[in-house]
Amino acid sequence: DSGVTQTPKHLITATGQRVTLRCSPRSGDLSVYWYQQSLDQGLQFLIQYYNGEERAKGNILERFSAQQFPDLHSELNLSSLELGDSALYFCASSGDRGVAEKLFFGSGTQLSVL
């Protein structure tokens, strides 16, 4: 158990809908990262938050947004969903600003857009 909690584990929705994925980092970790893993693809970095502030942005679509709350949990909002958004979405946390070796991943949310 990495200590990073993601909910829900599975999500099935329809095109055009909006969903929210939730992540609770390990206790004490200030950084939260969101990744997308499509079929047969590696992890694609979406966005990072550090102590409530956006720290780095990757290949995140404008239809997607995220935030980190004062209790350090984070939410990834996906709107106007398309079939191609179907993927496994991972959250990871770390205690500092970005030492890669200290990243701990959650179990992911499997999103299926029908």
Place this chain on the structure above:
Amino acid sequence: GQQLNQSPQSMFIQEGEDVSMNCTSSSIFNTWLWYKQDPGEGPVLLIALYKAGELTSNGRLTAQFGITRKDSFLNISASIPSDVGIYFCAGQSRGGTASKLTFGTGTRLQVTL
């Protein structure tokens, strides 16, 4: 986004066999990481490499940082059923942070008895 070329894409081996996989990049990296993703779980760090030519072991796993700094290799000796999963490499440039990690496409390992 940028990705590393990882090969093979998948492997079907028998228990007890040794496994080799590699990762190549067109860019130089200063850190190479190897992760394993079990079915239904997130990636877990196996080995971290920091220096060209470095050879590091973690139990039955051995990884090497290529001399050119553009590749890395992972070997698993005497495979067992719990080795099943997807193995990812990841590269990080000098001064880069976790947000700048580039991940490989993964090698899916199946172990038969």
